[in-house]
Amino acid sequence: MIIDCHGHYTTAPKALEEWRNRQIAGIKDPSARPRVSELSMSDDDIRQTIEANQLKLMKQRGSDVTIFSPRASFMAHHIGDFEVSSTWAAICNELCYRVSQLFPRHFVPAAMLPQSPGVDPRTCIPELTKCVEQYGNVAINLNPDPSGGHWKEPPLTDRWWYPIYEKMVEYDIPAMIHVSTSCNACFHTTGAHYINADTTAVMQLIQGDLFKDFPTLRFIVPHGGGAAPYHWGRYRGLAQELKKPLLTEHLLNNVYFDTCVYHQPGIDLLARVIPVANVLFASEMIGAVRGVDPETGHNFDDTKRYIDALKLSAEDKAMIYEGNARRVYPRLDATLEKQGR
Amino acid sequence: MIIDCHGHYTTAPKALEEWRNRQIAGIKDPSARPRVSELSMSDDDIRQTIEANQLKLMKQRGSDVTIFSPRASFMAHHIGDFEVSSTWAAICNELCYRVSQLFPRHFVPAAMLPQSPGVDPRTCIPELTKCVEQYGNVAINLNPDPSGGHWKEPPLTDRWWYPIYEKMVEYDIPAMIHVSTSCNACFHTTGAHYINADTTAVMQLIQGDLFKDFPTLRFIVPHGGGAAPYHWGRYRGLAQELKKPLLTEHLLNNVYFDTCVYHQPGIDLLARVIPVANVLFASEMIGAVRGVDPETGHNFDDTKRYIDALKLSAEDKAMIYEGNARRVYPRLDATLEKQGR
Numbered sequence: 314m315i316i317d318c319h320g321h322y323t324t325a326p327k328a329l330e331e332w333r334n335r336q337i338a339g340i341k342d343p344s345a346r347p348r349v350s351e352l353s354m355s356d357d358d359i360r361q362t363i364e365a366n367q368l369k370l371m372k373q374r375g376s377d378v379t380i381f382s383p384r385a386s387f388m389a390h391h392i393g394d395f396e397v398s399s400t401w402a403a404i405c406n407e408l409c410y411r412v413s414q415l416f417p418r419h420f421v422p423a424a425m426l427p428q429s430p431g432v433d434p435r436t437c438i439p440e441l442t443k444c445v446e447q448y449g450n451v452a453i454n455l456n457p458d459p460s461g462g463h464w465k466e467p468p469l470t471d472r473w474w475y476p477i478y479e480k481m482v483e484y485d486i487p488a489m490i491h492v493s494t495s496c497n498a499c500f501h502t503t504g505a506h507y508i509n510a511d512t513t514a515v516m517q518l519i520q521g522d523l524f525k526d527f528p529t530l531r532f533i534v535p536h537g538g539g540a541a542p543y544h545w546g547r548y549r550g551l552a553q554e555l556k557k558p559l560l561t562e563h564l565l566n567n568v569y570f571d572t573c574v575y576h577q578p579g580i581d582l583l584a585r586v587i588p589v590a591n592v593l594f595a596s597e598m599i600g601a602v603r604g605v606d607p608e609t610g611h612n613f614d615d616t617k618r619y620i621d622a623l624k625l626s627a628e629d630k631a632m633i634y635e636g637n638a639r640r641v642y643p644r645l646d647a648t649l650e651k652q653g654r
Numbered sequence: 655m656i657i658d659c660h661g662h663y664t665t666a667p668k669a670l671e672e673w674r675n676r677q678i679a680g681i682k683d684p685s686a687r688p689r690v691s692e693l694s695m696s697d698d699d700i701r702q703t704i705e706a707n708q709l710k711l712m713k714q715r716g717s718d719v720t721i722f723s724p725r726a727s728f729m730a731h732h733i734g735d736f737e738v739s740s741t742w743a744a745i746c747n748e749l750c751y752r753v754s755q756l757f758p759r760h761f762v763p764a765a766m767l768p769q770s771p772g773v774d775p776r777t778c779i780p781e782l783t784k785c786v787e788q789y790g791n792v793a794i795n796l797n798p799d800p801s802g803g804h805w806k807e808p809p810l811t812d813r814w815w816y817p818i819y820e821k822m823v824e825y826d827i828p829a830m831i832h833v834s835t836s837c838n839a840c841f842h843t844t845g846a847h848y849i850n851a852d853t854t855a856v857m858q859l860i861q862g863d864l865f866k867d868f869p870t871l872r873f874i875v876p877h878g879g880g881a882a883p884y885h886w887g888r889y890r891g892l893a894q895e896l897k898k899p900l901l902t903e904h905l906l907n908n909v910y911f912d913t914c915v916y917h918q919p920g921i922d923l924l925a926r927v928i929p930v931a932n933v934l935f936a937s938e939m940i941g942a943v944r945g946v947d948p949e950t951g952h953n954f955d956d957t958k959r960y961i962d963a964l965k966l967s968a969e970d971k972a973m974i975y976e977g978n979a980r981r982v983y984p985r986l987d988a989t990l991e992k993q994g995r
Contacts, residue, residue: 500857516845540880543923546920550947554944575887602887603891
């Protein structure tokens with residue numbers, strides 16, 4: 314089985330975006346504020362956007378199950394206050410839940426949180442709880458920078474974030490560290506902010522000792538870990554200067570990297586530097602890079618081709634494709650087992 | 655000949671740091687403000703700090719010439735106003751000039767600029783001019799984020815920066831894009847801010863069309879280009895979505911990457927992905943990562959070993975070690991030619 318641990322509902326019916334635009338307009342003009350009940354999408358609408366897009370490509374490319382969360386760039390936690398984020402997160406999470414109900418063998422949901430700049434992360438717990446207990450979510454996406462490129466929250470190792478971690482440990486769910494749209498003109502969203510956030514998170518975790526407090530806490534750092542594997546020598550060296558244990562102990566019992574790296578040399582490096590047990594198959598399809606690579610004739614984000622081409626044993630590839638995901642996301646494993654898979 | 659294009663005077667006599675601390679104290683308390691004349695370092699002081707450190711390691715490791723600029727993390731453009739930065743830059747640049755006079759066959763200076771957050775870059779021109787015309791500087795370091803991790807300046811492609819670029823073109827000198835200390839708790843200086851800045855700069859240059867306005871402008875992106883080579887497929891794909899030319903045309907006539915990547919797999923990827931003509935030897939020694947890699951028994955920042963181990967022709971290695979630097983830094987080439995090298 315091939316599990317893609319990183320998919321977003323980037324192709325949701327247009328009505329969603331229209332409702333969100335009205336919600337944003339309503340921040341300044343309460344008369345324009347839409348009610349949640351004004352947003353209506355039929356099962357057929359949803360079915361169509363999935364069948365014509367993600368599911369079609371999954372079948373073409375040969376993956377079976379996608380861990381599916383709301384569109385990352387649309388989380389936009391910097392917009393409005395907690396109430397705005399809260400309403401928006403509830404809508405988006407319900408939508409991914411519906412996708413998982415319509416296609417239970419192909420999509421398993423992961424939740425976005427109703428984060429808002431400067432607001433205590435504790436406020437995210439009710440949505441998190443609902444998503445796990447009622448919607449069958451197997452993970453969350455945690456935004457280390459709800460300000461959208463201004464980085465005003467404390468580092469991920471700060472106690473500020475602990476209420477989230479306590480809940481993650483209780484439910485035994487991992488978090489993917491994933492920022493949203495950049496509203497800082499210096500940072501292109503998918504070309505700079507996403508990758509920088511990954512790199513930043515890895516370095517925060519190296520500086521701190523978070524996993525001493527939470528030995529079972531697990532993070533997936535997406536986009537192949539940002540710059541971290543390419544600069545693994547630098548990170549090993551910095552950890553050493555900071556008198557931390559080897560990264561294999563200090564980080565790799567708790568931190569995993571996905572394979573959203575859109576060319577063969579990058580994936581080759583990832584597999585060479587990071588132990589197989591810490592690499593999880595992912596494509597983030599349909600996402601930031603949708604075109605065809607003129608050098609290969611295949612889509613940049615068809616990452617399965619790069620894994621297939623790795624000089625690894627079938628056993629190792631099975632870990633990257635399935636085994637690691639089932640271990641890192643125990644609730645995914647339980648969902649699949651219930652399906653007899 | 656082996657030219658290291660990325661060295662900073664990280665080992666300057668203690669008196670420099672003491673003076674700087676007094677200067678910083680003087681921002682709030684003018685009675686504590688030191689005069690420039692109160693800072694005195696003898697030629698012997700300077701000679702000793704170089705001979706016992708950079709020069710010793712250059713001889714051990716086998717490099718001949720270092721392009722030498724003030725300590726990057728000490729630039730700290732976010733501290734004080736333009737006058738503070740201006741005085742500090744003049745002191746640091748004079749010091750690197752003195753190093754180059756004491757060791758003319760080993761060190762060639764590159765200048766820091768007296769940048770200050772929100773201050774027109776035009777104000778940096780007098781220092782730049784002095785450094786090129788009187789001190790024989792062959793390049794500058796340009797900080798894309800003088801705020802120190804808050805990223806409040808416009809992107810590098812903005813006309814805001816054009817006065818600097820006009821002067822660079824006039825003198826035919828390149829700039830290394832190099833940030834300084836992070837004063838944002840989210841970003842570790844050398845583990846996150848440096849690498850993120852490199853990645854950010856590359857993406858800014860992809861988004862814009864700066865080299866249409868300045869076809870001969872040249873940038874060195876240090877630390878192996880941040881995350882860019884590892885994610886080269888992503889960047890090629892994003893350029894394609896933005897309807898830009900291939901990166902070989904859009905970027906690589908003007909942008910170069912150094913080899914400050916502190917392990918073999920990273921350097922292997924760099925050399926595989928980026929054309930040899932765009933890779934310049936560098937170590938940033940003595941810098942962020944000073945320890946010995948327990949996996950190799952050699953210093954992490956002894957990058958010459960990684961280049962030596964590349965499966966490249968002697969001709970290609972000579973380009974990385976010398977030819978590219980002489981082409982990208984014409985004033986370095988002229989300096990060396992005057993020395994009969």
